[in-house]
Amino acid sequence: MPELPEVETVRRGLQPAMEGRLIVKVEQRRPDLRFPFPERFVERIEGQTVTALGRRAKYLLADLSSGDVLIMHLGMSGRFTILENGQAVQQGEFVHQAGGLPAHDHVIFTMEGGTRVIYNDARRFGFMDLVPRATLPESKHMKGLGLEPLGNVLDGETLIDLFAQKKTPLKAALLDQSLIAGLGNIYVCEALHRAGLSPQRAAGTLTRKGRMREKADTLARAIRDVLSEAVEAGGSTLRDYAHTDGSLGYFQHSFRVYDREGEACTRCGAPIKRLVQSGRSTFYCAACQK
DNA sequence: AAGCGAACCTGGCTGC
C-alpha cells in the first residue's frame, strides 16, 4: 500500500495527534507483526512524549522524550486511525464500532486527553521497533537505505553513478531501497512512463553519452515530480480529514500507466501493457517507453 | 556478487 507519498501523508495526518503529546497508554495486542515487537515495547513508550514525528523513506520515526526512536513501517496493508471520543476523525473504509475492536487492530496508543491512535494491519507485513536515537543511523532498518528522492541530491548525474554497470532492469534498480529509498511499484511505473524509458532496459545503460545523459536527467526529474505531486494530492485531502489510513488519496486518479492495462497511453495512444518483473506487475507503454 | 524467485499473511475480486 504505502510508498513514500502515502507514508508522508500518514505522517502529516498523525502529527497533530502525536507531536508534542504524552502517550499515556499503549496496548500491544499480539507479540509480533512481521517481526516480534522489541523487548519491553509497552513500558518503553508509556509515559513518554513524542517530541517529533519524522519520516525516512517509507519509515515513520517518532522521537520519544526518553531518547528512544519508535520506528514504524506500514508494510503493504498498515493504516492508522485517529479516534477522538470514540469517533473516527478520518475518512475511512471501516468504522470502529462501540464495543468490540475491529479485526487487525494490533497497537493502540492512547494520548493525553484521550485521543487514540490505532495501528491496523491485516497482512502484518508492517512492523515496529525501538532504538536509541544515537544509534538510529546505524540501526538495521536505516543502515542500508539509499538516498531520499525528495532531497536535493537526486539528479541525472547521481542516477548514472548509482546504476553504473548494473545489468538489472531499470524497474528493479528503482525499486532497490539501498539505491533510492522510498519508491515502490506504482511510482516506479509512473516515473518510467513520464521519462519515456522502458522498465526492461538495463539500468547501466543510463550513461553520460549522448541522449542517455538527457534521459537520466529526465528520469530524475520524473521521480521527483511524481512523488511531490502525489504528496501534494495526499496533502490536499488532509484539509478536512486526518486521512491517516495510508490510502492513495486522490492521486490514484492521476496514474498514467499503473493498473491501466489496455487503456490508451496518454502520450502516444498505444495500449498500456502489463508484464511481470521479479514477481511484480509492471505497467508501461511499449510504443513510447524505450 | 548480483539477480532472481519464493516466502511472509489476509482479503478482495474474478470467473467458473
Place this chain on the structure above:
DNA sequence: TGCAGCCAGGTTCGCT
C-alpha cells in the same frame, strides 16, 4: 451462491 485461483502499494531470505 460457492469456491478456487489470482492479485495486492513491501521487504527479506535463500538459491543460482
